[in-house]
Amino acid sequence: MAPMPSAPPPxxxxxxxxxxxxxxxxxxxxxxxxxxxxxVTVFYKEIQEIFHATHSEIAWISSIMLAVMYAGGPISSxxxxxxxxxxxxMVGGLLCCLGMVLASFSTSVVQLYLTMGFTVGIGLxxxxxxxxxxxxxYFYKKRPMANGLAMAGSPVFLSTLAPFxxxxxxxxxxxxxxxILGGILLNAxxxxxxxxxxxxxxxxSKSKNKIGIKGEDSGLKKIHKKKSTWERVNKYLDFSxxxxxxxxxxxxxxxxxxxxxxxxxxxxxxxxxxxxxxxxSAAFLLSVMAFVDxxxxxxxxxxANSKYIRPRIQYFFxxxxxxxxxxxxxxxLAQTYPSLVVYAVFFGLGFGSVSSVLFETLMDLxxxxxxxxxxxxxxxxxxxxxxxxPPLAGKLVDITGEYKYMYMACGAIVVVASVWxxxxxxxxxRLLEKEKKKKQARKKIMNTLESKESEPLSxxxxxxxxxxxxxxxxxxxxxx
Amino acid sequence: xxxxxxxxxxxxxxxxxxxxxxxxxxxxxxLADGSDPDSxxxxxxxxxxMMAKYSNLSLESHNISLTEHASMPIEKNITxxxxxxxxxxxxxxxxxxxNSVNVxxxxxDELLENNYLINETGNILYTQYMFTIINSKQMGSYxxxxxxxxxxxxxxxxxxxxxxxxxxxLISYVGDSTVLTCKxxxxxxxxxxxxxxxxxxxxxxxxxxxxxxxNGTYANETSLKITWLxxxxxxxxxxxxxxxxxxxxxxxxxxxLSYLVPLKPFLAIVAEVVLLVTVILLCEKYTQKKQxxxxxxxxxEQIEQLKSDDSNGIENNAPxxxxxxxxxx
Numbered sequence: 001m002a003p004m005p006s007a008p009p010p011x012x013x014x015x016x017x018x019x020x021x022x023x024x025x026x027x028x029x030x031x032x033x034x035x036x037x038x039x040v041t042v043f044y045k046e047i048q049e050i051f052h053a054t055h056s057e058i059a060w061i062s063s064i065m066l067a068v069m070y071a072g073g074p075i076s077s078x079x080x081x082x083x084x085x086x087x088x089x090m091v092g093g094l095l096c097c098l099g100m101v102l103a104s105f106s107t108s109v110v111q112l113y114l115t116m117g118f119t120v121g122i123g124l125x126x127x128x129x130x131x132x133x134x135x136x137x138y139f140y141k142k143r144p145m146a147n148g149l150a151m152a153g154s155p156v157f158l159s160t161l162a163p164f165x166x167x168x169x170x171x172x173x174x175x176x177x178x179x180i181l182g183g184i185l186l187n188a189x190x191x192x193x194x195x196x197x198x199x200x201x202x203x204x205s206k207s208k209n210k211i212g213i214k215g216e217d218s219g220l221k222k223i224h225k226k227k228s229t230w231e232r233v234n235k236y237l238d239f240s241x242x243x244x245x246x247x248x249x250x251x252x253x254x255x256x257x258x259x260x261x262x263x264x265x266x267x268x269x270x271x272x273x274x275x276x277x278x279x280x281s282a283a284f285l286l287s288v289m290a291f292v293d294x295x296x297x298x299x300x301x302x303x304a305n306s307k308y309i310r311p312r313i314q315y316f317f318x319x320x321x322x323x324x325x326x327x328x329x330x331x332x333l334a335q336t337y338p339s340l341v342v343y344a345v346f347f348g349l350g351f352g353s354v355s356s357v358l359f360e361t362l363m364d365l366x367x368x369x370x371x372x373x374x375x376x377x378x379x380x381x382x383x384x385x386x387x388x389x390p391p392l393a394g395k396l397v398d399i400t401g402e403y404k405y406m407y408m409a410c411g412a413i414v415v416v417a418s419v420w421x422x423x424x425x426x427x428x429x430r431l432l433e434k435e436k437k438k439k440q441a442r443k444k445i446m447n448t449l450e451s452k453e454s455e456p457l458s459x460x461x462x463x464x465x466x467x468x469x470x471x472x473x474x475x476x477x478x479x480x
Numbered sequence: 481x482x483x484x485x486x487x488x489x490x491x492x493x494x495x496x497x498x499x500x501x502x503x504x505x506x507x508x509x510x511l512a513d514g515s516d517p518d519s520x521x522x523x524x525x526x527x528x529x530m531m532a533k534y535s536n537l538s539l540e541s542h543n544i545s546l547t548e549h550a551s552m553p554i555e556k557n558i559t560x561x562x563x564x565x566x567x568x569x570x571x572x573x574x575x576x577x578x579n580s581v582n583v584x585x586x587x588x589d590e591l592l593e594n595n596y597l598i599n600e601t602g603n604i605l606y607t608q609y610m611f612t613i614i615n616s617k618q619m620g621s622y623x624x625x626x627x628x629x630x631x632x633x634x635x636x637x638x639x640x641x642x643x644x645x646x647x648x649x650l651i652s653y654v655g656d657s658t659v660l661t662c663k664x665x666x667x668x669x670x671x672x673x674x675x676x677x678x679x680x681x682x683x684x685x686x687x688x689x690x691x692x693x694x695n696g697t698y699a700n701e702t703s704l705k706i707t708w709l710x711x712x713x714x715x716x717x718x719x720x721x722x723x724x725x726x727x728x729x730x731x732x733x734x735x736x737l738s739y740l741v742p743l744k745p746f747l748a749i750v751a752e753v754v755l756l757v758t759v760i761l762l763c764e765k766y767t768q769k770k771q772x773x774x775x776x777x778x779x780x781e782q783i784e785q786l787k788s789d790d791s792n793g794i795e796n797n798a799p800x801x802x803x804x805x806x807x808x809x
């Protein structure tokens with residue numbers, strides 16, 4: 001049983017060269033998207049006093065920011081499908097900057113919701129999706145490695161932004177800090193400008209075909225004028241993904257997982273304080289976790305890229321999720337500070353490995369051309385569990401009065417998700433094998449006849465092998 | 481348990497005092513409400529008078545235990561915001577002969593003459609000093625001394641409560657309004673005042689145009705609201721709380737910045753971003769042009785090669801190819 005990953009995109013990814021610069025640019029965008037909503041909480045205590053707001057009113061700012069960032073996924077996908085990654089990221093950077101500059105002039109909490117929450121949220125959404133999409137366009141063979149490196153942006157930015165925000169606050173107060181943070185977020189535009197769109201290159205040996213293909217293009221254009229509305233909508237946002245088996249397995253598994261994924265981090269410091277540990281040591285636990293996370297992501301990316309793991313990456317993802325779940329289940333055993341540090345190390349490892357391959361597995365299942373729409377749809381659905389998880393966990397702690405039940409519940413949910421993903425993907429791999437064999441048999445028959453050089457849009461979801469991809473410029477080229 | 485009231489340092493009744501002591505022992509008064517039932521002492525008639533006068537005040541009891549092996553003097557800090565009756569007890573645990581220990585009480589450096597008791601149980605020596613704190617004159621440090629080979633000391637420090645302001649400076653901008661607050665935990669001052677200081681001179685704040693003192697709903701906090709901040713409003717501010725037993729003050733630093741201060745870094749960052757983006761896009765255009773140029777040349781070569789393939793025979797290919805190559809270069 002050697003299941004094949006989904007085939008590479010028709011335009012051959014460079015797998016290096018400028019691609020590594022793009023990874024750096026994606027590092028910046030992903031870093032801002034994930035780290036900024038958390039790092040900005042440094043200002044909350046002060047803002048709460050100044051605006052005479054309650055604790056929960058202020059916490060809504062981060063919630064709105066995250067919600068808009070996830071829910072803005074489909075909008076972002078549509079724009080990336082039409083215009084490519086670069087313009088969308090640059091607009092995203094501008095929106096973030098605008099949002100923060102306006103926030104520095106706000107006089108009420110509602111204005112903060114609109115500026116910081118909504119505007120910055122949209123801007124971050126316009127950063128996250130395109131960054132993930134463009135990695136899929138630039139890499140195929142080394143894609144897990146590239147994904148792992150880019151996702152490492154999140155812990156790196158969090159560890160630098162949090163103390164930097166504290167420094168800004170001590171020097172400039174909250175107004176000046178927001179203004180300067182707007183400037184910092186504008187640097188996402190620099191990352192965006194580095195995301196060069198890929199021009200489909202025709203190799204010189206095929207120059208004869210070039211003239212032939214141009215003729216074919218004009219012929220096909222006539223056929224496409226008769227597209228239905230469903231297909232036109234699908235061109236912007238690929239809703240047909242909801243019929244894609246692998247996509248549905250991924251989506252359902254992730255929704256279950258995210259309910260119990262983030263609550264353990266949020267409650268780590270309070271749990272430590274509850275065990276009698278002082279404030280600074282409790283905060284240090286989070287730093288330990290972030291530090292391990294930082295190194296875990298690229299390393300796991302490297303492991304996932306290896307010859308042995310890559311074809312079975314879905315299993316690897318399931319095991320990483322299970323590792324997380326088991327960690328949380330064992331957490332209540334940790335009651336002294338050294339044992340909590342050990343837990344934080346393992347947690348960082350688990351969190352990093354899941355995050356590292358989180359989007360790689362999606363790319364693996366749906367393929368790079370449909371990834372842009374896929375990630376938009378996934379984030380808007382994940383919006384729910386991501387936002388509901390921590391408050392539900394908090395409620396559990398309030399009801400039972402102890403943190404250990406919350407950790408056990410989260411661990412159980414995550415383990416269930418991992419088992420679901422494992423079984424689902426095992427079935428999926430097997431069915432993919434069967435379909436591939438059927439196709440190969442069919443192709444042998446077709447090869448004896450003369451075949452057209454291009455495929456219509458509504459054909460099979462799985463593309464052919466690497467060697468055959470060069471000859472077929474698909475009409476569904478999703479960038480530029 | 482021998483109750484032996486001692487009026488001065490050296491203990492042991494002299495023969496002349498014996499009848500007096502018997503009288504006292506006979507007329508042992510019942511313990512008044514205010515005194516500590518666990519105290520190993522009985523009260524003196526002198527103290528009874530005082531207690532009656534200040535019976536509406538609360539009683540505070542504090543204890544220090546010393547051992548003969550204690551190298552460092554033991555200290556205790558006590559915060560007091562209103563008048564109270566005070567009962568200080570020091571106890572010494574020693575294996576040596578208790579009779580040889582010399583006991584004294586001091587307030588600061590001043591030796592206290594009367595009103596302290598000495599008692600012993602087993603090998604623990606107790607001494608107790610009772611007094612009343614009414615105003616700031618009675619505040620300070622009270623120490624009990626046990627003199628053996630070396631001097632063992634226990635000290636009680638009486639202080640007014642500390643105020644809570646801000647540890648870090650409050651940063652605000654010109655044209656904004658801000659509120660400085662001072663709080664006292666679990667204590668209720670009689671009065672609050674605010675001062676601002678530039679250098680060492682403290683000037684009371686109150687009736688200036690843009691400043692107004694607001695005392696909170698509870699007496700334990702006060703706020704100074706400054707409405708239209710100017711640059712000169714920045715500096716040190718002091719909130720002072722007046723208690724019956726003294727004053728306590730706290731320092732708050734206010735920094736007023738003009739809007740230009742954060743604007744400069746912001747503009748610098750924006751300029752850097754614009755510069756980088758322009759440089760990156762220009763570089764890209766340049767490399768693209770170069771590539772297009774070399775692509776065009778390659779195409780030109782290719783087309784020539786195709787033409788030669790189609791029209792001529794194989795023999796003419798080689799010289800033709802060389803010609804086009806040299807032409808392209």
